[in-house]
Amino acid sequence: MLLDFDKLGALRGVLIGITVAVCLFLILPIVFIAALSFGSSQWLIFPPPSWTFRWYHDLFADPRWFYAALTSLKIAAIVTVLSVVIGFLTALGLNRGRFPGRDALRALFLTPMILPVVVLAVALYALFLKLGLAGTTFAFVVAHLLIALPFSIISIGNALEGFDKSIEDAAILCGASPWEARLRVTVPAISHGIFAAAVFSFLASWDEVVLAIFMASPTLQTLPVKIWTTLRQDLTPVIAAASTLLIAFTILLMILAALVRKGPKT
Amino acid sequence: MSEPFLNIRGIRKTFGSFTAVRDVTMDIAQGEFMTFLGPSGSGKSTTLYILAGFQDPSGGDIFLDGRSLLATPSHRRNIGMVFQRYTLFPHLTVGENVAFPLRIRRRPQAEIAERVRAALKLVRLEGFEDRKPANMSGGQQQRVALARALVYNPPVLLMDEPLSALDKKLREEIQFEIRRIHQETGVTILYVTHDQEEALRLSDRIAVFSQGEIDQIGTGPELYAAPATRFVAEFIGDSNFIETSIVSTDGRQARLVLPGGAMIDGVPLHGAASPGGRAALLLRPERIDLQRGEGEGALAGEVYDVTFLGNNVHVLVGMNDVAPVSVRIPFGHAALAGLTPGERVSLRFNAADTHAFLEPPAA
Ligand SMILES: Nc1ncnc2c1ncn2[C@@H]1O[C@H](COP(=O)(O)OP(=O)(O)O)[C@@H](O)[C@H]1O
Numbered sequence: 001m002l003l004d005f006d007k008l009g010a011l012r013g014v015l016i017g018i019t020v021a022v023c024l025f026l027i028l029p030i031v032f033i034a035a036l037s038f039g040s041s042q043w044l045i046f047p048p049p050s051w052t053f054r055w056y057h058d059l060f061a062d063p064r065w066f067y068a069a070l071t072s073l074k075i076a077a078i079v080t081v082l083s084v085v086i087g088f089l090t091a092l093g094l095n096r097g098r099f100p101g102r103d104a105l106r107a108l109f110l111t112p113m114i115l116p117v118v119v120l121a122v123a124l125y126a127l128f129l130k131l132g133l134a135g136t137t138f139a140f141v142v143a144h145l146l147i148a149l150p151f152s153i154i155s156i157g158n159a160l161e162g163f164d165k166s167i168e169d170a171a172i173l174c175g176a177s178p179w180e181a182r183l184r185v186t187v188p189a190i191s192h193g194i195f196a197a198a199v200f201s202f203l204a205s206w207d208e209v210v211l212a213i214f215m216a217s218p219t220l221q222t223l224p225v226k227i228w229t230t231l232r233q234d235l236t237p238v239i240a241a242a243s244t245l246l247i248a249f250t251i252l253l254m255i256l257a258a259l260v261r262k263g264p265k266t
Numbered sequence: 267m268s269e270p271f272l273n274i275r276g277i278r279k280t281f282g283s284f285t286a287v288r289d290v291t292m293d294i295a296q297g298e299f300m301t302f303l304g305p306s307g308s309g310k311s312t313t314l315y316i317l318a319g320f321q322d323p324s325g326g327d328i329f330l331d332g333r334s335l336l337a338t339p340s341h342r343r344n345i346g347m348v349f350q351r352y353t354l355f356p357h358l359t360v361g362e363n364v365a366f367p368l369r370i371r372r373r374p375q376a377e378i379a380e381r382v383r384a385a386l387k388l389v390r391l392e393g394f395e396d397r398k399p400a401n402m403s404g405g406q407q408q409r410v411a412l413a414r415a416l417v418y419n420p421p422v423l424l425m426d427e428p429l430s431a432l433d434k435k436l437r438e439e440i441q442f443e444i445r446r447i448h449q450e451t452g453v454t455i456l457y458v459t460h461d462q463e464e465a466l467r468l469s470d471r472i473a474v475f476s477q478g479e480i481d482q483i484g485t486g487p488e489l490y491a492a493p494a495t496r497f498v499a500e501f502i503g504d505s506n507f508i509e510t511s512i513v514s515t516d517g518r519q520a521r522l523v524l525p526g527g528a529m530i531d532g533v534p535l536h537g538a539a540s541p542g543g544r545a546a547l548l549l550r551p552e553r554i555d556l557q558r559g560e561g562e563g564a565l566a567g568e569v570y571d572v573t574f575l576g577n578n579v580h581v582l583v584g585m586n587d588v589a590p591v592s593v594r595i596p597f598g599h600a601a602l603a604g605l606t607p608g609e610r611v612s613l614r615f616n617a618a619d620t621h622a623f624l625e626p627p628a629a
């Protein structure tokens with residue numbers, strides 16, 4: 001290897017220092033928020049004078065937070081299912097199809113990833129307003145599906161890339177119809193890619209805030225929107241508690257995804 | 267071959283302007299082991315895939331038991347296939363893999379268990395039911411694939427270079443197994459390979475493919491003794507080719523002039539030739555009689571090299587204006603004692619053992 005870690009000498013210390021700094025930079029805000037959510041200070045003073053569960057109590061006592069979380073879950077769940085199904089079909093078409101403009105089409109499907117989300121949000125808002133669909137669950141799901149789909153197409157596409165189509169052909173000669181072969185053989189064989197697609201799609205919707213602010217209505221608010229609107233009214237540690245739960249759930253899903261992705265290799 | 271069983275009629279396949287398979291026609295008897303032999307890219311797999319239904323032919327038809335197969339989709343053709351690559355379903359155990367075709371056919375549980383056991387016994391993998399494919403060697407995986415392809419008793423089994431990823435010793439071991447399984451089950455097998463030894467070892471008949479066409483169909487000995495084209499002669503067995511010119515011909519046999527001036531009469535001729543044309547004379551290395559010194563042989567030359575190859579010895583003889591000719595002599599033959607490079611030798615052969623193939627006129 002060109003850069004052998006063991007032979008770097010004094011540089012090693014510098015490298016370790018930089019790595020630790022980057023990790024702290026990434027983790028500290030989360031630790032900070034989590035600490036504040038348990039702090040007794042009304043004004044989010046750090047370090048907290050003493051510790052309390054009061055803000056969590058307040059959080060669970062207010063049904064509006066509960067409904068926001070429920071709305072988030074519902075939308076993320078619908079987006080996940082649709083994203084995985086449509087992502088699988090799209091990836092299959094891009095992987096197996098032999099047609100002109102295939103690469104251009106693949107690039108087109110991935111544009112939501114590079115398009116500024118605000119631009120997408122304004123455009124969608126204008127469209128749904130015109131169609132009379134603004135503030136509906138449908139509009140919400142469509143908006144989040146747009147940003148979730150590229151994740152599905154990429155992870156399922158990669159899994160299909162590594163899957164030998166001869167295996168599907170073998171299933172067909174065994175008597176399975178083409179769709180039976182795909183569902184009973186191809187899908188289980190690329191399940192790690194499908195699972196990754198599901199987790200990324202869920203998270204793309206679960207902690208998304210920009211599109212959500214545009215798609216939300218007073219009666220339809222996801223958790224990030226609720227945090228945002230509450231934040232604008234007053235700065236209460238309840239927000240820190242809600243944020244901490246949001247982050248905890250996200251981290252849990254990431255760990256789960258990492259565990260599953262490790263699975264098929266062993 | 268009184269009954270029609272599998273009839274391939276004028277199958278053609280084009281990809282754009284490129285013709286991958288042209289006019290492939292053959293009749294295969296029930297229980298026959300037919301091998302498609304040819305170099306890579308000669309259209310063997312494409313023909314097999316058309317039989318499997320993964321490709322539609324651009325022309326021609328295929329009949330199984332007198333009925334055209336083409337309108338039937340792959341999954342209803344009830345054909346078995348073992349692929350070149352490992353195609354076991356990775357998420358299923360060996361037992362579940364073999365059971366898969368029966369599950370699809372909704373056979374009763376007891377019957378499935380019984381037939382899976384029998385199929386695994388056939389390929390000598392009893393007791394491997396609960397293994398995952400990832401924990402098996404390549405040879406074992408191909409045997410499971412064979413069990414999976416045979417468990418539903420298909421009338422025809424297709425095999426596309428199933429052993430090409432295995433090393434030589436293992437390949438020979440499984441070739442032997444395939445022969446036994448063919449004899450035990452009586453299934454009709456269409457086998458693709460580019461390895462002549464494998465083809466000769468396994469097949470009842472061999473179809474030699476060259477550039478999308480069948481050059482010749484016959485048993486191994488037929489192809490060896492009476493090759494229809496220079497290509498077949500080169501592909502089956504070892505061969506020397508010597509440039510000659512045609513003195514006279516009666517259409518089936520010819521009188522030729524060898525380099526060096528000697529004449530040879532009664533050589534079986536392939537292709538319509540006229541006197542004055544050029545022909546390549548096939549000499550099998552093991553059909554040449556080597557004599558030491560300047561004898562009365564048709565060709566004279568000098569020993570370039572002597573190589574010991576176990577049961578026989580390979581002697582390379584160089585001549586003026588001709589590519590060196592290789593001669594194979596059984597070990598211990600009198601002609602070999604003390605034979606060293608540089609020695610003059612003469613070569614004799616029977617005209618009946620040779621073949622002449624027409625060469626295109628020199629450009
Ligand atoms: N889907 C395809 N598109 C274009 N050309 C193909 C396709 N499949 C095969 N060919 C071409 O057809 C020829 C025959 O291929 P194949 O039947 O696989 O040969 P073999 O099995 O004898 O090695 C090759 O030149 C190959 O490149």
Ligand SMILES: [Mg+2]
Nearest residue numbers: 310311312427
């Ligand atoms: Mg091939």
